[in-house]
Amino acid sequence: MGTDENGDDRPNRHLPGVPESDDDEAVVVPDAGSAAPRSRDGTDHARDGAIRTDGADSSADAGDGCAPDACTCDEKSTAERGSKPVVTDGAGVANVDDGGELGDLEFTDPAENVSQDVYDDAPDTRVGVPEGVDLETPAYSIRSEMNDIETPDEKTWFHELDEAVIDEGRCIQCGTCVAACPSDSIGVGDDDLPKLVKMCTGCSMCWDFCPRGGLRYERQWKITGGEDNVKGAGDPITEFSAKVDDDWTDGAQDGGVVTGILATLLEEGEIDGALIATESDDEPWKAESFLATTEEELIENAGTVYNQTLALGNLDLKQWEHKLPEKEWDDISLALVGTPCEIEGIRALQDFEWDYQAHDEGIQAVEYTIALMCTKNFNYYSLIGEQLEEKRDIAPDEIGKMDVLHGKMMVYDHDGEMILEEDVENFHDAALKGCDECADFTGFCSDVTVGSVGSSDEYSSVILRTEQGVNAWELTEPKLDYHDLEDKSAVGKLQGWDKKKAFESLERPFDPDAPRFIDYTDHAENYGTALNPHDQGH
Template sequence: MSAVPATPHAEGNHVEFSSADERPASGGSGDGCGCGSACGCGGTARAEAVADGGATPANVDSEGTLGDLTFTEPKADASQDVDDGAPAERVGVPDGVELDTPGYSIRAEMNDIETPDEKTWFMELDEAVIGDDRCIQCGTCVAACPSDSIGIGDDGLPKLVKMCTGCSLCWDFCPRGGLRYERQWKITGGEDNASGAGDPITEFSATVEEGWRENAQDGGVVTSILIHLLEAGEIDGALIATESEEDPWRAESFLATTPEELIENAGSFYNQTMALGNLDIGQWEDELPNEDPEDLSLALVGTPCEIEGIRALRDFEWDYASQEAGVRAVEYTIALMCTKNFNYERLIGEQLQEKRGIDPAEIGKLDVLHGEMMAYGHGGELMVEEDVEDFHDAALKGCDECADFTGYCADLTVGSVGSSEEYSSVIVRTKKGLDAWELAAPDLDYHDLEDRSAIGGLQSWDKKKAFESLERPFDPDAPRFIDYTDHADRYDTERNPHEADH
């Protein structure tokens, strides 16, 4: 079995800084810092970390460190998780409309009531997340829709493509809307973290010594693991990203089913692909011509928010219409360490091409390392090297609310922070992740993780940033789903946009 590795194009940017001292200073006030010296404040600010919503985050200490992630039961009478049984009848279908969708009964059962007091429509998601520039382009809403009413627009954002049924699932599963992502960490982890999330099982710094790795990111470990999973028959393909044929450096979702395809797509893009909105197996018929969709096993490489989304979707036995087979097929998840993602037009078009005169077609590799955004030509020459904060206007606003730098819900997490140049840091979180690692390990050069403190420092900084940006309390013990009306009150958005003249 040959070793063939390199990090495949990630579904989005995984901006990292190689040590706690090299990350940007927080944009918040110094006296509100809760992460101690790890945030760059020099340890002078020791106030308790508090979200803008005004509530002290549960399970987080005064230095911004998340406590025990093992599963705990939610507060009494507060859970919106699914109970056994189904509502007696479908509710709320508009008069004269015939819709073969389980949408209304889904919402009813999720809230443990037969008839919901209020339905949540796509218009609410559009108002509070997409229209408010908080969308992180993970694609979870597209995958969740049981009537295939949500598609992907030309701008890479979710759009309504046919009548919304008001089932509420797009809102419920959105990591910037109704999904309390920190609660998902604990639900995924379970009592002993055996099924995902929480404390690492083991950690390594690893690399692959292969000539083709020159265009890969860091140590090339992700592709090595995926190829070994393919060759062992554990997966039929991996959802990664490829470069658009029309637009240089625009990432598009791609289902790789051969080692050659994984190697060809080595490297990282720095924009999202709406990955979870591309789980319709029908669109990959050419890649999987002889496979029964119900028997497929796939790996998903993505940012932490995408992993949170797929974990939440798989927790429920709903029919996700055209995305159903793809959602159920994801058996392995690999998260890329991530602090922020970028909008393609803003990063490539405005920041690099217009402001800096860089022709996207001349870029051979993009990288973010040591807090610097770097662009190289096809011959390896350095074209741009600037502080990543100079590109802040191109970043997705919703990323500021994320406290999950290391992908708590993933089987494996991979990134550059904590390891020396040309090595990847690998965090193994689950038994499934350990099995995948052990397949690839014989063909890797690896040793114990070099610098755990660098990862911990950046994780603390990421949490502090999220606590300052969130308008709601950060609480891993609260119910998994957040009602739209509660969100609207916190974020001061329109409570009933579907009734307004939009």
């Protein structure tokens, strides 16, 4: 026996974790102070009615809390416990014997017809459900459940874009928001409109780059093309009326110039592919994005379809890797054919060295842009389904070619016979509403603009705007029959009409000298849309 500093006798025993030594001064044992011996009844672990495996009374009057053959408070000597090591969790587990073996447990059956919930109030009052909202309805979204989370003022979410552009029918289906999202959170829904497919981070980029949202497109004209490019046709480098003199142009739009330029760029090794539109295999006359990498593919898809493909949302090169074998993505060069709004979008994206995630390599790969003259585009289902098939009894599979020329919608059969010629304004209900706000008929941000206005039948009007555009023209020139643009005034008049229409439709000031990006709060003030729709269970 030994004596502690208070004079109490205690057994001489080996302390766990303390090395044996002949030199008592070499061993330093922490002072236990006046700590009381540990027993189950003297700790926070003690509880009334603890389950015992030895049949002993577990009440407070039954003893010191140790089972006769399983001391867990360390008050019994080694001799009293025997030679077996005691295996416990340090808190006196009631169903573990001195050899560490688990014993049987007896459980008390829960009382019948009595709630086991620890709360007395109803669940829907604990989670903070807004008044009038049913927990079972889909409208009770994840964000509605994230109570007491304040949104920083500088954040703009996809919900703002949805509120102000998509839900308002102003989306022009360019796909810029899909390409801009740095978390790949935006996809395309069954209705061919952008939709949120993952949690939005509130980075603001989908809003900032949308030509009907935060992108002041008229400012982008000046940033891309310089001061002269805001005045319309006549200021670009030069203009021609041209056509490709080849048999395959019979199925092309007007003179087949777009296909001719792209085929030449492929042949000369200037590009590895061109993002164009192709007709859907499942739905006649519905346009889909397609990466053409051969002249044959370009010729097969020559012609125009009058609905958008969300082209910029198809710049993820993984989507096309089967067409670009053994090619390093950093070395890929592409041409993009699109409407003026799509060209505005790609130019704005390329102005910033940000990481656009899945679409980043594709965005940077676009080196040639060709804009198609455009006053409006159409919703596929409204134009082909409602206007042509239902109202005019023209089935989609009867259509061989479509054109919008001289203010007329023209539809031809597969033999080239015209089966419809009607004022295009009669199809206004099928047009994309956001097109009314566009003042960019001739594609101010493009390298090359191509259309039919200003040239005679079978010729295309061609406007060269950049040195890159001139390079494409010079490579293609030997294959072209061309002369000076026949009617510059026709292009100018239609451009003026398009601007007038846009000024009537825009709810915000048109100002090429204002900042490129429009704050959502400014847009909401001009258009009357809701502020902070993401906080309203949108």
